[in-house]
Amino acid sequence: MNWHLARRTERMNPSSIREILKVTERPGIISLAGGLPSPEVFPVEAMREASAKVLRDTPVEALQYASSEGLPELREWVAGHLRQSGMRLDAAQVQITTGSQQGLDLVGKVLIDAGSRVAVESPTYLGAVQAFGVFEPEWTTVPCDDDGPLPAGLADARGARLLYVLPNFQNPSGRCISAGRREALVRAAREVALPLVEDNPYGDLWYDTPPPPPLAALWPEGVVYMGSFSKVLAPGLRLGYVVAPPQLGPKLLQAKQSADLHTPGFNQRMVLEVLRTGFLDTHLPAVRAAYKRQRDAMAEALKAHLPAGCRWEVPHGGMFFWVELPAGTDAARLLPHAVERGVAFVPGGAFYAEGGNPATMRLSFVTATPEQIDRGVRALADTLRAHL
């Protein structure tokens, strides 16, 4: 039997991160590769209470088919939460999704045709390249500096269906776009009528000062905004959301219906219960404090151990350091040597839609302990010294 596959499957490839993660499961490997939230901050007790309450008070509602838009009370909570960040929105604009990865899939379905242009940052989030890539766009990479996309670069993206931006503590670069740059970006995007897709999984994970208001607060009618409960509560429940201008709502909803009918009602109700107790008010500061210790440990370790010629900025939030190696280095070729010395990372080349700088690597500080981070970075430094 010879299956005739859809053309888009040529653009589906095994995730390089996934392959690396398999390596890191070997005992004794310190993983600075994955973006797995630390289990130490999982709200296990709160989830236990919430799940018991949901199955005691509303078992039938939790187990029955539910609405494609999502649980009304959860949509209200999300709207209220986002209003605190300066966004103006109605709960009717909130579409609950099965993780924010699904938000990317739905946005791609509604906005991208084969051959249409999609603009991305450099580097950019690999999961977005995978999700949008399914819809066969042509990529346009907007030039970036340490403060994010250069507004002047948006003119070249005129006519693209969207510019995908991750403004807060970007995966992989860790950068957080400044308030001034955000305003300039929105001005430039308005000028060329370039829709923005703003992804914000890490905004609540700040360790120094909170990030500036979202792009969606500056341009509500031109921005699709995505958020997630994966990083602030737990990723295994797969709960995210998309906030779209009212024009897009019906098509996003129909895309959602055909994708999976609705996000599990039980999961939505559990998370709503946890949120209602005000749990985040104490939980978020605890998560921030834990990750800040790990971030600081990695900052110290990199400074102490990495050889000259490496460059990085200390991120003010999120999960990742982005290290630029001396020009000409291929981080992917270093990886097996690093693994031999007991440490794993993700080569940065994976994080570009059109190929990018292979002399880069992404280091996660949220899964390993401060002591492991120090040992891991030492092993990495030894690898670099031996192979540069």
Place this chain on the structure above:
Amino acid sequence: MNWHLARRTERMNPSSIREILKVTERPGIISLAGGLPSPEVFPVEAMREASAKVLRDTPVEALQYASSEGLPELREWVAGHLRQSGMRLDAAQVQITTGSQQGLDLVGKVLIDAGSRVAVESPTYLGAVQAFGVFEPEWTTVPCDDDGPLPAGLADARGARLLYVLPNFQNPSGRCISAGRREALVRAAREVALPLVEDNPYGDLWYDTPPPPPLAALWPEGVVYMGSFSKVLAPGLRLGYVVAPPQLGPKLLQAKQSADLHTPGFNQRMVLEVLRTGFLDTHLPAVRAAYKRQRDAMAEALKAHLPAGCRWEVPHGGMFFWVELPAGTDAARLLPHAVERGVAFVPGGAFYAEGGNPATMRLSFVTATPEQIDRGVRALADTLRAHL
């Protein structure tokens, strides 16, 4: 801001069933419209125990990111379960999905290009038309009789990317394809190398005798098989699975990754706990007994009340009766009158990929009690007599 929408959005339309379901939420309306499983058979106590156990024994694993393929033990359970129906498969072929609706989306992504042909039954499942429609196929409708698709009709589907079949107690027609017809269908499909996508949400809901072995048991290398826990346990957890020939596995997996990374691990673990206790051995017979009473009540009510000129077969399983009204009737125009008399149904015209017989309606017997079914069918009969 003028959004440039993808061409495929022209094929996304509000689900007519969804609109009807809103009407049925009005108090006093007896709904024979939706396919909502009866809450009376929800395994609430088993879910309570399972969720407590999961959050006691493996809280971190349940709340952390998980593998895109699905929980290995759940994949093993599915493989074992399907082997009992005559399928030969390895657990590695099982892809866990966020409800079986997601299976349709993933299969569409991997097999359908814009303009490629997709063959369907007449009538066919609306959710499949919606999911596949997103990928912009040309439809080919295979002629059907009361025993399903006519094997002779498959020659005209030569070159189609797939034929979508729901062999057991089809939604909407209720028909169950006989063993002989299954063999003839597979023979005809092999001859024209036409892949089959076999959807089996209702196979365990038989009320007289179990259905024949699946098409996938007759032609493992030519059939993608889909199943669901929605009808035998609970739909609100959104758990289904796809079993594909090994050639398709990697692309389905990559499509799954980009769609939502993975199906919630907590939900997979809960359901695995419930399955491991052997709960289905006692639960399924109870569900069958309850639905059989409701099926029998609807069979009696239809016979007693419907006017001459209506035609239906009593389904041997599943959730639906399919009633053909006198030629020339438009069931969609009858619906508002039926709602006035306190009963709702789904007009059959919705269940055709290319437009079909408007003189049909789908009646669900799983949500209403036997007494409500009798009252509902009486009201329906009154409507027919008043407006035919």
